[in-house]
Amino acid sequence: MQARHIDHVNLRIPADGVDDAQEFYGEKLGFGIEDAPYVAGDKPFFDVRLSPTAVIHCWPSEEFEPPTATNYDHVAVVVEGSADEIEAELDAAGIEIEKSLDAPLGATGESPAVYVRDPFGYRVELKTAV
Template identity: 80%
Template sequence: MQARHIDHVNLRIPADGVDDAREFYGEKLDFGIEDTLYAADEKPFFDVRLSATAVIHCRPTEEFEPPTATSYDHVAVVVEESLDEIESELYSAGVEIEKRLDSPLGATGEAPAVYVEDPFGYQIELKARV
């Protein structure tokens, strides 16, 4: 079997966290939000579009429990911008940078990255292209 890429990541969010997710991922990080089928009650989650081939499913649930240090670490997303541009965009959007690493290793090699936390406690790594 030959893997090509990760298709999606499924994150559970609080049932009342839909607006917070749309604001954080859609407005602050400027990723596309695809929620037509969710709004029509045709599927139990909506998508954060990262690229043509990758999404984050946000699944609202009453049983949500915030991630812990032993249950989750982070999702890494490679973005087109340089680290300086990433930091500038996050600052302008009012998103606090948790940490910055100059050369974390990823699937495509080492590249600078910053880490932010979404409204539900999930850490997101925003990594410049190698």
């Protein structure tokens, strides 16, 4: 079996966290929000569109437990722009930067990355394209 790419990642969020998730991922980070089937009651989750071939499923849950260092570290998303441009966009959106690294290793090689936390405690690595 030969893998092609990751299709999606599932993240549980608090049942009352839908607006916060959509604001963070959609408005502040600028990713697409696909929620029509969720709003219609046809799916128990909505999607954050990262690219034509990748999404994050956000599953609102009454049993949500914040991620801890023992069960989650981060999800990495390759984005356009330099680290300076990414940091400027995050600053303009009011998102606190947890840390920046010059060249963490990823699937596509080493390149600068900026780390942030979403409203629920998930760390998101925003990695520059190689």
